[in-house]
Amino acid sequence: MLQIDHLYKNYGKFQAVRDLTLHIPQGDLFGFVGPNGAGKTTTIRIVCGLMLPTAGRVIINGVDALSRQREIKKQIGYVPDFFGVYDNLKVREYMDFYGSMYRMNSKEIARISDDLLELVNLSDKKEFFVDTLSRGMKQRLCVARALIHNPALLVLDEPNSGLDPRARVEMKELLLNLKGMGKTIVISSHILSELSEMCNSIGIMDHGNLVAAGRIEDVMEGVFGSNQLIITLDEGRETAVRIANEHPKVKVESVGEYEIRLSHTMTKQEIARLVGEMIARDVLVTGFHKQEGNLETLFMRVTESEAQEGGTENAAESNC
Amino acid sequence: MRLNPIVKKDVKVQSRSMKICWGVFAYELILAFVFFLAIVVIKQQSRYSANNIYSAMVWIYPALAMTQLVILGIVVPVRTASAISGEKERQTFDIMMTTGMTPFSIIMGKVMTAIIQSMLFVVASLPVMALCFIIGGMSWSYLLWFLAIALLISFFSASIGILCSSLCKRSISAVIMSYGFYLLFFLGTVLPYLIYSITSVNMSYSGPATVFSVSYSYGENWCLFLLLNPAVYLTEFFAQILVGDSIANNLVNLTGTFPTGGPIRYIAVNNRWLIVSTVMFAAVSFLFLWLAAKRINPIKRKARKPKTPGAAG
Numbered sequence: 001m002l003q004i005d006h007l008y009k010n011y012g013k014f015q016a017v018r019d020l021t022l023h024i025p026q027g028d029l030f031g032f033v034g035p036n037g038a039g040k041t042t043t044i045r046i047v048c049g050l051m052l053p054t055a056g057r058v059i060i061n062g063v064d065a066l067s068r069q070r071e072i073k074k075q076i077g078y079v080p081d082f083f084g085v086y087d088n089l090k091v092r093e094y095m096d097f098y099g100s101m102y103r104m105n106s107k108e109i110a111r112i113s114d115d116l117l118e119l120v121n122l123s124d125k126k127e128f129f130v131d132t133l134s135r136g137m138k139q140r141l142c143v144a145r146a147l148i149h150n151p152a153l154l155v156l157d158e159p160n161s162g163l164d165p166r167a168r169v170e171m172k173e174l175l176l177n178l179k180g181m182g183k184t185i186v187i188s189s190h191i192l193s194e195l196s197e198m199c200n201s202i203g204i205m206d207h208g209n210l211v212a213a214g215r216i217e218d219v220m221e222g223v224f225g226s227n228q229l230i231i232t233l234d235e236g237r238e239t240a241v242r243i244a245n246e247h248p249k250v251k252v253e254s255v256g257e258y259e260i261r262l263s264h265t266m267t268k269q270e271i272a273r274l275v276g277e278m279i280a281r282d283v284l285v286t287g288f289h290k291q292e293g294n295l296e297t298l299f300m301r302v303t304e305s306e307a308q309e310g311g312t313e314n315a316a317e318s319n320c
Numbered sequence: 321m322r323l324n325p326i327v328k329k330d331v332k333v334q335s336r337s338m339k340i341c342w343g344v345f346a347y348e349l350i351l352a353f354v355f356f357l358a359i360v361v362i363k364q365q366s367r368y369s370a371n372n373i374y375s376a377m378v379w380i381y382p383a384l385a386m387t388q389l390v391i392l393g394i395v396v397p398v399r400t401a402s403a404i405s406g407e408k409e410r411q412t413f414d415i416m417m418t419t420g421m422t423p424f425s426i427i428m429g430k431v432m433t434a435i436i437q438s439m440l441f442v443v444a445s446l447p448v449m450a451l452c453f454i455i456g457g458m459s460w461s462y463l464l465w466f467l468a469i470a471l472l473i474s475f476f477s478a479s480i481g482i483l484c485s486s487l488c489k490r491s492i493s494a495v496i497m498s499y500g501f502y503l504l505f506f507l508g509t510v511l512p513y514l515i516y517s518i519t520s521v522n523m524s525y526s527g528p529a530t531v532f533s534v535s536y537s538y539g540e541n542w543c544l545f546l547l548l549n550p551a552v553y554l555t556e557f558f559a560q561i562l563v564g565d566s567i568a569n570n571l572v573n574l575t576g577t578f579p580t581g582g583p584i585r586y587i588a589v590n591n592r593w594l595i596v597s598t599v600m601f602a603a604v605s606f607l608f609l610w611l612a613a614k615r616i617n618p619i620k621r622k623a624r625k626p627k628t629p630g631a632a633g
Contacts, residue, residue: 045414049418050418073419076418089333093329093332097329098419101419145415
């Protein structure tokens with residue numbers, strides 16, 4: 001559905017996006033994650049035809065997005081991070097305005113906007129002025145507006161920013177509904193927990209680089225490895241590390257003051273035996289649990305290593 | 321014919337606002353004031369002269385028409401200067417640019433909205449304008465001519481406003497820039513001709529007597545800039561309608577030392593000043609709109625592959 005090849009965007013000497021290559025298949029709900037200034041919005045703006053890349057190619061549904069803008073506009077629905085409204089315009093008229101911008105006729109617009117307003121739960125607000133709606137309602141209306149021409153790709157840039165918890169939940173449900181309908185959705189957000197609940201694939205950007213991308217499970221496995229075990233303890237840390245190191249299926253990843261992090265290929269029984277041995281050798285084990293990788297820890301891990309690499313590079317540059 | 325969606329939306333939105341009602345009210349009030357002021361002046365003058373009051377009444381028409389055109393010239397750039405920058409400030413511009421509309425159709429939609437609004441003001445003023453015609457001596461065709469000129473002035477002013485709006489991020493900067501452009505057309509088109517005229521004055525001492533012979537030579541080609549001067553354009557229009565004279569003829573008289581084949585002479589002798597000027601104003605307006613459309617188009621050129629991938633700058 002969306003293919004980005006070797007995308008670069010420079011602002012003078014600053015490189016906002018660096019050699020970004022990405023493929024998002026049809027029907028995916030793709031989460032774009034990254035700290036502020038990572039290059040997410042720049043990438044989204046390039047994909048939507050709002051900005052020209054320094055180099056690279058964007059292909060949507062087999063059509064080159066940079067050379068065939070008019071065709072591409074029919075394939076994209078864009079929801080920006082901030083929803084601007086026109087005073088004195090009703091919800092129905094708002095939909096009519098954007099529908100007619102895609103050269104749709106009034107009957108078609110009326111029929112589709114009725115369906116879309118029902119989908120976003122705003123059917124009863126048709127005759128309300130847009131500027132009287134709550135922020136959450138406006139954002140849902142903006143999604144309905146972006147879908148008026150039935151685009152193949154829906155792009156949302158920080159749609160949940162500034163929304164209250166209820167509005168966020170409603171937005172999440174809406175996006176899941178759309179995913180269920182087979183729409184391809186690209187969403188950038190800082191709220192990682194929500195993304196992990198919605199998205200089936202992610203891309204993590206940092207300092208203009210795409211540092212990880214793919215199915216969430218694949219990215220997690222790539223970053224965290226197969227299995228992680230965390231053992232918390234009060235006394236006998238050295239003994240516990242020694243026991244772990246002696247085990248052929250265990251590798252000690254990190255040792256904290258009250259915590260040992262292990263990666264392993266053990267069965268449940270072997271884990272129980274290992275912990276039992278530690279207890280038998282006077283290690284005061286207060287608990288143990290399997291590390292479940294989540295998007296927050298994944299994000300922190302990935303961007304942390306990037307920052308460290310960046311720091312090393314900078315140090316090397318300054319030494320030179 | 322399909323109506324531009326921006327025109328449909330903007331006209332609807334703006335007509336719901338009370339601003340438009342107050343605007344028309346203020347417009348009518350100014351015109352009524354000018355009308356009564358003109359009547360008072362004519363009445364005062366008739367006390368001390370033997371001129372026929374009815375012939376003087378004819379001058380109410382240019383007074384009202386000029387007032388309207390000046391108001392339009394001031395108001396239209398203000399309204400259009402916020403057309404694009406206002407969308408940017410409201411953050412609706414990006415959404416608009418991702419829709420199926422081309423940058424030029426967006427620009428045209430904004431211009432057409434401004435023209436429709438101007439014409440609403442002009443049409444609303446017809447009852448006041450009609451007062452000029454009740455005395456007689458004025459043809460109804462003059463009214464149609466006035467409407468045509470108002471349309472052109474609105475189009476020209478709107479194109480300046482839109483261009484400035486596309487150049488500036490903030491509406492207030494766009495308004496200031498629009499007036500700067502206006503000044504350029506009012507003064508900038510006169511300056512080359514004036515400078516040439518002043519610098520080419522030859523003063524020479526002839527003989528023992530304290531007599532200086534002064535010979536002037538006027539740059540005929542510099543007069544061509546005046547074709548884009550709105551003040552000259554309106555003066556020519558009213559001069560032709562009211563006294564059947566042409567400002568172009570006066571220019572020809574000033575440039576009398578030039579051979580007969582010059583462009584300004586051709587325009588003046590054949591009474592084509594208004595036509596040529598109208599065409600030039602329309603051409604400049606379209607040029608401004610084209611530039612504005614180019615300016616707002618985010619995709620201006622095709623992306624190239626970098627020579628050294630990853631190299632910044």
